[in-house]
Amino acid sequence: MKLFEFQAKEIFEKFGIETPKGVVFDKPEFDSKLDGVGYPCVLKSQILRGGRGKAGLIKFADTPAEAESYAAELYNCGQGVDRLLVVEKGKIKSEIYLSVTLDPAAATALVIACADGGVEIETLAKDSPEKIIRERVDIDRGILPFQAVNIAFQLGLEGDLRKGVSKVIMQLYAAFDAYGAELAEINPLFITTDDKVVAGDGKFVIDDAVLAKYPEYSMGREYFESDAEFEAAVDGIPYLQFDGDISLMCAGAGLTTTVYDLINDEGGKVANYLEFGGPNYRRAKRAMELCLKNDNKVILIVTFGTIARADVMAEGIVEAMNELKPDVPIVTCIRGTNEEEAVEILKAAGLEPLFDTEEAVRKAVAIAGGKA
Amino acid sequence: MSIYIEKDTKVLIQGITGKEGSYWTEHMIGLGTQVTGGVTPGKEGQTVHGAPVYNTVRRAVAEVEAEASMLFVPPRFTKDAVFEALDAGIKKIVTVAEGIPLHEAIQIRSAALSEGAVVIGGNTSGVISPGQAMMGFFPYWIERVYKPGRIGVMTRSGSLTNEVTAMVVEAGFGVSTLIGVGGDSVPSTRFAEMLPDYQNDPETDAVVVIGELGGTMEDEVAEAIADGSFTKPVVVFMGGRTAPEGKKMGHAGAIVSGGSGSVADKTKLLESVGARVAKRPRLVGELLKEVLGD
Known part of the structure; x- marks a missing residue:
């Protein structure tokens, strides 16, 4: 979970980093x-x-x-x-970029620094990659002072500033380590005219897998851009809000993302991205409820489950339809374990089950466009 | 033949007495997997589907042969279980747990690299050599997906793997070994690290990579092709080609920002070294026919 700036700065303060x-x-x-x-x-x-x-x-x-x-x-x-x-508003002499993250390929933590702060790191990486300093940190050993000193020298700092920035690097790493964070970023890190080192901004992302350890950051509406995204997150259903008219109710992150691509290829527009696969495969009703909150013209259901059985999903969909009585058509393409039973269940409920993902996508796009 | 796991591989199951562990142990044996034993602390003396249960991995390897371990262990205990297996000298470990804390995932991968072990996962269905053996949960009886053959498959996904592999089978091919490296942002083993095994497997003719936006795993495959260490045909499908920048779409590992990690960039790189990139799942089968001259 990404924290707000003021929360990130509270953590920085706790670890001794000065903030305005x-x-x-x-x-x-x-x-x-x-x-x-x-x-x-x-x-x-x-x-x-x-x-x-x-x-x-x-x-x-x-x-x-x-x-x-x-x-x-x-x-x-x-x-x-x-x-x-x-x-x-401080009196600022210069700005530095500083962050700690993980390097999945190297299997280490990674400190990233740049003497040109205040710019997004992605922009820096694209425009002037040679200016970016990278220091890998063994996650078992933790950062050692010599590494922070090396970074500070590479930033071109001397004297007290070199010491001050090295100290902040150690402190930022300590915060990153203590919270099991995905990212701890200070951009910009201010060097003031009186040579103080101050965190001008703060970004802190805590790994969702360890979030339960920090009840002070419980999931609130304020962390989400829409009501639907918040409600879905509370229920543990992956959901993204878009502004089109085709609601996706699919299973599996990779398959849902692929269906999203295919919709765009066919000229359709997605209203929402929703996954009800994996641990959620018995929750068709809740998934459909979330889809129906959108001003959509069709719901497209694509699954290819193995453990998430096709017949169980089909039953859930039919139950959801009976209870929620959706006023938009539903296109289904449900494959996988027990798909023959799934077909019978869907047909009995008056649906026309499809088997080919691309055909299902074309049908949904046609319905949304008023052509079917 | 196959890679990583075959019919003679001797497999231990950590967490064998749990509901999921017991259920999938039965199916692993059903496919033909040699399950030599299981581990659950305090349950030594029991048997699960004929496999003897031991209190610890150390106890198990003292009593039975085991070169691989399959973990049915919740994410917060995964690090401990992986290290227990490594400590007992096991070099092949598959973990299906979803949501291993990222810092622990880094520790797991780091330990595996330094000990020369290959840990697969988490957040995966596992590894299967259709018709022979598996470590994980695959309904291997679904022939239109898990048909034995000569195509290696590596994937970050679950359902999408079925979608794509069904197309591979529909095009007349089958699978030698399917490896789910997992959908987390820190997979213990990366796509490119499995390529040498596929390269050396005389019964793998080509490899299909089912990737995604975000990260650099597909780029590393391109590097292996470019430097000549992998010479068999590669067909890639990636989800998230039209994903909007900055949205966390797909698996935890999939976030694209500022142009790096986009499917467009990955496609350009892969095609520049001669890999074929399928825009749609169906085209994976067509491209395989082209590259294998069918």
Whole structure:
């Protein structure tokens, strides 16, 4: 789970990394006294999407009046800004990129640094890969001081700054390690005019597999872009919201993704991506309920299950139809273990089961386009 | 022939007395797998489908022959179980658990690499050599998917593997060994690391790779082709060709951002070294016919 900036910074503070003095406000609250944070200040929308600066969701205010007006503007911008982090605007000399992640191929942790901070690392990797510093860290041994020192020297730092940044590298790694994180990123890491090293931003992604250890980060609506995505996540059903008119109710991540591709190839538009395979294969009703929340024209069900038996899925689908009475047509392509029984079950319920994924996709696209 | 597992491979089952372990042990034996024993602490003396149960892997290997171990163990105990098998000298380990903590997955892979072991998984159905033996859960009796033959299959997926492999079989081929490396972002063994075995298997004519957006595993296959270490035909299908940037679509391992890891980039790279990339599952069978001159 990706944490909000203010939460990432709380973790950084816990591990000794300095962050700018700040205060958090929940919509609609705002107090321009800023709890002691001085002016000029920066109002930072606490949303999980990247590119906040470009989207105009970060504002600089010189006066309380300006801050008030920006706060109102951000809360009402229609982009789901429900919380603001307001920080003092420091005097910055330079910006560094710093992160810790995992390297699946090398089977190590990986510290990534770059003297040009403030830019997205993907952009840096594309435009100037030679500037990126990579240091692999043995996950059993942990980061050693010499590695942090090496990185700091490669960043071109000297004296106290070299020591200060090395220390932050050690601290960031310690936080990454302690939480079993997927990613701990400071971008930018500020070097202030008085040579302090301060985390200007924070991204922290905790591995979902260990999230239960941290009840303070329980799953809330605020972590999701839509109600449906949140509800599905609570139920443990993988779901993504799109704005088309074909709802996918498929089994298996790879197969669902493939059906998504085939829909796009045929000129269709997906309303939602939903998987009800694996541990969810008996939950057709809940899956269909989620699909029906969309303004869709057809539900396309494609499965090829082995442990997730075709007959069990077919029964679940028929039960769901009887209870939910969907007002849109349903196209099925259900294969795998006991598929012969599945066909009989679907036919008895008045459906016309298909066997070929591409044919099912074409049919769904035709229905959505009013051609079938 | 086959790779990784064949009819003579002696297999231990860790977690054999559990519901899932017991159920799939029966089917593994049903296909012909040599299950020599099982492990569940505190259950020594029992037998499961004829296989004797031991308290620990160390005890098991002292009593019966075992060169491979199949784990039916929940994700949070997987690291311990893998290390227990490694400690007992076992070099082939398959773990099906989904959701092994990432830092532990790194430790598992790191240990396997340094000890020369091949751990497959997690988040996979396992490994099967149709008509011979399997470690994992495959309904091997479904002939239109698990037909013995001369095509190696490596995959990150479950249902999609059935979809694609059914096309391989429909085109008149069968499977030598199917290896599910798993859908997690830190698979213990990567596609390219299995290629030398397929290269050396005289009964594998070509390899089908079922990949996905995100990560670099397909790129590593391209490297193995480019440097000449793998010379048999390769046909690749990848899901997520039209996935929007930044959305976590598909398996945990599949996220594309800023252009790297996209199916378009992978396709370009694979085709530049002579691999064939199928846009749709159905075309995998067609491309196999082309490359094998059928």
